Amino acid sequence: MSGFDKVVSSFDAAMEGLEDNMTVIAGGFGLCGIPEGSIAQIKKMGTKGLTIVSNNCGVDGFGLGILLEDKQVKKMISSYVGENALFEQQLLNGELEVELTPQGTLAEKMRAGGAGIPAFYTATGYGTPVGEGKEVKEFNGRPYILEESITGDFAIVKAWKADRYGNCIYRHTAQNFNPMAATAGKITVVEVEEIVEPGTLDPAHIHTPGIYVDRVIPGTFEKRIERRVTAK
Amino acid sequence: MSGFDKVVSSFDAAMEGLEDNMTVIAGGFGLCGIPEGSIAQIKKMGTKGLTIVSNNCGVDGFGLGILLEDKQVKKMISSYVGENALFEQQLLNGELEVELTPQGTLAEKMRAGGAGIPAFYTATGYGTPVGEGKEVKEFNGRPYILEESITGDFAIVKAWKADRYGNCIYRHTAQNFNPMAATAGKITVVEVEEIVEPGTLDPAHIHTPGIYVDRVIPGTFEKRIERRVTAK
Amino acid sequence: MALTRDQIAMRVAQEFQDGNYVNLGIGIPTLAANYVPQGISVMLQSENGLLGMGPYPTEDEIDADMINAGKETVTAITGASIFSSAESFAMIRGGHVDFTVLGAFEVDVNGNIASWMIPGKLIKGMGGAMDLVAGAKNIIVTMTHADKHGNSKLLQECTLPLTGVNCITRIITDLAVMEVKDGAFYLRERAPGVSVEEIQQKTAGKLVVEGDVPEMTFA
Amino acid sequence: MALTRDQIAMRVAQEFQDGNYVNLGIGIPTLAANYVPQGISVMLQSENGLLGMGPYPTEDEIDADMINAGKETVTAITGASIFSSAESFAMIRGGHVDFTVLGAFEVDVNGNIASWMIPGKLIKGMGGAMDLVAGAKNIIVTMTHADKHGNSKLLQECTLPLTGVNCITRIITDLAVMEVKDGAFYLRERAPGVSVEEIQQKTAGKLVVEGDVPEMTFA
Numbered sequence: 001m002s003g004f005d006k007v008v009s010s011f012d013a014a015m016e017g018l019e020d021n022m023t024v025i026a027g028g029f030g031l032c033g034i035p036e037g038s039i040a041q042i043k044k045m046g047t048k049g050l051t052i053v054s055n056n057c058g059v060d061g062f063g064l065g066i067l068l069e070d071k072q073v074k075k076m077i078s079s080y081v082g083e084n085a086l087f088e089q090q091l092l093n094g095e096l097e098v099e100l101t102p103q104g105t106l107a108e109k110m111r112a113g114g115a116g117i118p119a120f121y122t123a124t125g126y127g128t129p130v131g132e133g134k135e136v137k138e139f140n141g142r143p144y145i146l147e148e149s150i151t152g153d154f155a156i157v158k159a160w161k162a163d164r165y166g167n168c169i170y171r172h173t174a175q176n177f178n179p180m181a182a183t184a185g186k187i188t189v190v191e192v193e194e195i196v197e198p199g200t201l202d203p204a205h206i207h208t209p210g211i212y213v214d215r216v217i218p219g220t221f222e223k224r225i226e227r228r229v230t231a232k
Numbered sequence: 233m234s235g236f237d238k239v240v241s242s243f244d245a246a247m248e249g250l251e252d253n254m255t256v257i258a259g260g261f262g263l264c265g266i267p268e269g270s271i272a273q274i275k276k277m278g279t280k281g282l283t284i285v286s287n288n289c290g291v292d293g294f295g296l297g298i299l300l301e302d303k304q305v306k307k308m309i310s311s312y313v314g315e316n317a318l319f320e321q322q323l324l325n326g327e328l329e330v331e332l333t334p335q336g337t338l339a340e341k342m343r344a345g346g347a348g349i350p351a352f353y354t355a356t357g358y359g360t361p362v363g364e365g366k367e368v369k370e371f372n373g374r375p376y377i378l379e380e381s382i383t384g385d386f387a388i389v390k391a392w393k394a395d396r397y398g399n400c401i402y403r404h405t406a407q408n409f410n411p412m413a414a415t416a417g418k419i420t421v422v423e424v425e426e427i428v429e430p431g432t433l434d435p436a437h438i439h440t441p442g443i444y445v446d447r448v449i450p451g452t453f454e455k456r457i458e459r460r461v462t463a464k
Numbered sequence: 465m466a467l468t469r470d471q472i473a474m475r476v477a478q479e480f481q482d483g484n485y486v487n488l489g490i491g492i493p494t495l496a497a498n499y500v501p502q503g504i505s506v507m508l509q510s511e512n513g514l515l516g517m518g519p520y521p522t523e524d525e526i527d528a529d530m531i532n533a534g535k536e537t538v539t540a541i542t543g544a545s546i547f548s549s550a551e552s553f554a555m556i557r558g559g560h561v562d563f564t565v566l567g568a569f570e571v572d573v574n575g576n577i578a579s580w581m582i583p584g585k586l587i588k589g590m591g592g593a594m595d596l597v598a599g600a601k602n603i604i605v606t607m608t609h610a611d612k613h614g615n616s617k618l619l620q621e622c623t624l625p626l627t628g629v630n631c632i633t634r635i636i637t638d639l640a641v642m643e644v645k646d647g648a649f650y651l652r653e654r655a656p657g658v659s660v661e662e663i664q665q666k667t668a669g670k671l672v673v674e675g676d677v678p679e680m681t682f683a
Numbered sequence: 684m685a686l687t688r689d690q691i692a693m694r695v696a697q698e699f700q701d702g703n704y705v706n707l708g709i710g711i712p713t714l715a716a717n718y719v720p721q722g723i724s725v726m727l728q729s730e731n732g733l734l735g736m737g738p739y740p741t742e743d744e745i746d747a748d749m750i751n752a753g754k755e756t757v758t759a760i761t762g763a764s765i766f767s768s769a770e771s772f773a774m775i776r777g778g779h780v781d782f783t784v785l786g787a788f789e790v791d792v793n794g795n796i797a798s799w800m801i802p803g804k805l806i807k808g809m810g811g812a813m814d815l816v817a818g819a820k821n822i823i824v825t826m827t828h829a830d831k832h833g834n835s836k837l838l839q840e841c842t843l844p845l846t847g848v849n850c851i852t853r854i855i856t857d858l859a860v861m862e863v864k865d866g867a868f869y870l871r872e873r874a875p876g877v878s879v880e881e882i883q884q885k886t887a888g889k890l891v892v893e894g895d896v897p898e899m900t901f902a
């Protein structure tokens with residue numbers, strides 16, 4: 001089954017083929033479950049003009065935020081941004097474009113992109129700035145807007161464990177956007193805490209089947225916590 | 233957490249509220265993973281004029297096929313039917329209406345119904361009898377047809393294990409249409425091989441979260457095999 | 465007297481029924497989890513992908529992979545389930561969440577809500593708010609009745625960009641409980657010691673007062 | 684000589700490349716799994732919800748909960764994954780399956796295929812065929828070149844209700860391998876001992892023959 005062995009040995013190999021002006025879909029929510037090594041690799045490569053699709057854009061100095069330092073990002077498609085000063089500054093300077101998308105619509109756009117559904121109707125955003133310019137259609141007397149799907153040249157994903165065939169599982173709420181991102185990349189790169197042999201993961205409990213995955217790379221993770229709150 | 237205890241003690245209670253002319257979504261593929269007890273209960277209740285949404289309609293004398301015996305089914309929405317003589321006969325007599333729907337479109341219609349998406353575009357069926365009369369729209373130069381979602385008054389689902397809160401897991405390929413069916417019923421009834429205490433199932437590996445489930449009932453299953461094929 | 469934040473949260477919690485699945489926004493809504501009445505259980509949904517959110521963790525329990533929609537470290541209760549954000553919003557969009565409680569800048573008599581964007585100020589985004597107001601069966605808005613300059617937040621028509629239209633049915637402020645229907649705010653309860661006149665004066669949109677309006681009670 | 688069913692399947696299997704995800708329809712396509720060349724691995728997808736379908740079970744292994752899309756008892760290989768039918772068709776519709784091999788009643792020069800419905804006969808349904816032909820990256824049709832009455836199944840325009848449009852790029856029959864492009868069938872290979880003339884005669888749609896057409900080879 002050598003043709004199904006997706007494991008690569010370096011982040012250089014994992015991100016090979018990434019070029020200026022490409023679209024990259026990134027898993028993660030806040031700083032939870034983000035593909036730290038792939039992001040670092042993009043920074044190292046210096047790729048410019050990127051469109052990044054991710055619920056958030058990290059913080060100053062961590063997560064996707066580090067791609068702002070050398071102005072590698074042309075456009076963010078996100079539901080919530082501005083946890084970082086650099087982001088705010090580049091946005092106000094007009095150096096960065098932002099397409100704000102409701103969180104559930106964003107998740108569904110990625111899922112639809114991976115599933116070959118070019119567009120779907122949702123009530124989310126009807127009558128708001130999000131709905132402006134979009135097709136409206138009534139179903140059962142309620143108006144809905146048409147939202148188009150998203151696919152990327154690359155998807156960068158963080159999983160807990162993957163086997164050599166690319167079957168992945170996620171840990172706790174680090175799952176978040178990762179499974180949809182994994183389906184929506186022309187090339188999907190999954191970085192993992194642990195690589196296991198095929199057969200280790202229960203076939204019925206695989207979150208991302210290997211068919212969606214092109215490259216698997218073992219990573220090391222800082223797992224920075226954005227809001228550490230404890231019980232009193 | 234008594235308000236979340238979904239377990240009921242009889243199929244009478246499980247199917248309470250089912251009335252003539254309702255729509256019932258049924259999980260299962262062929263005879264695999266079908267809600268045997270809920271189907272038997274519908275037969276016992278004698279409810280008439282039902283629209284049944286299910287990939288198949290069982291066989292003579294088993295599965296959904298038994299609902300044909302007393303002409304309880306007005307309409308089937310399925311991708312593949314006619315494994316039973318009674319079905320064929322009622323169809324030819326005009327006693328039964330069939331809406332043939334491609335298998336993937338059927339699965340996605342149920343998923344969309346449960347997910348509050350009233351309609352989606354798909355390439356499946358464009359240019360075929362399935363696409364007739366449906367809206368067509370081009371995305372990236374390819375034509376797609378608009379398909380509307382499906383919801384049911386009841387969904388009847390077969391799971392392997394469920395906890396009292398309705399969190400379910402499915403066994404092997406008996407998963408099939410069950411997870412989508414579970415999301416798309418106004419009242420979702422899950423019959424299971426085993427009821428377990430909350431906390432028994434790994435939260436990250438639950439196939440159907442309890443929020444979709446209204447009633448859980450322990451069942452007994454014949455699990456008839458439609459095509460027994462063995463290695464030579 | 466106007467209610468405190470915790471009192472608003474207490475009043476919100478009185479709306480919950482046993483077995484409700486509830487999504488609580490950041491701020492006052494989150495506090496409501498502390499005041500769920502005796503004998504009532506609710507299960508908290510966090511839109512990043514957690515059903516059955518528990519309390520904040522102890523120092524020993526902290527896990528970077530377990531956070532809530534506010535990006536705070538959190539725990540899961542026994543019987544919780546964890547899933548993708550697409551599945552999470554399928555629940556929300558599909559109307560499976562019974563209650564959503566969230567804050568707002570403005571609400572109007574047609575049930576429109578503005579809660580995410582103030583033109584001229586930096587816009588951070590709507591997060592899941594638009595999905596939540598479009599999807600939940602019941603939405604409760606919690607906010608102060610007026611802003612710090614005394615301007616009413618209960619308007620005839622929202623002035624800020626909207627989060628959702630025709631979706632708000634219940635508002636709980638520091639002064640009152642109101643139902644939104646038929647193009648008006650219907651006053652249902654007053655905060656203890658707050659007069660109908662004061663509420664009337666601080667409500668810019670059409671307010672309907674039917675009969676004697678009772679004071680809120682707290683157990 | 685026209686190929687046997689097994690020989691057609693053998694020729695189909697030569698199309699596979701190492702690492703391909705493949706969905707095989709009922710009949711001849713399923714046989715192709717028996718002839719995957721040495722050194723090549725493919726993973727079989729079964730559209731009810733199984734990636735990594737294995738051989739038929741032994742009597743001891745039979746499990747009613749483990750079936751394939753043809754409703755036959757089956758096994759899963761090491762490293763398989765099992766999922767819902769919605770997820771399964773997300774893979775198919777999203778173009779993640781590399782090859783689909785399926786039978787047909789008719790194919791035409793525009794890559795249209797008719798495979799599910801004969802008016803006047805009882806219609807059982809399309810199952811997953813419409814999704815598969817709309818979704819897979821490469822579709823191979825396997826069939827006999829002509830029906831039992833000698834009528835060509837390779838037409839200028841399909842006469843039966845379609846399964847999909849502009850989707851067939853490769854056809855492997857008992858007589859020939861053909862590519863479908865630019866409104867014609869391009870003859871690429873002949874079955875051993877079958878003349879171009881015979882293929883021409885049994886092909887009703889426009890057939891393009893370029894240079895010497897080689898015979899198929901079997902290892």
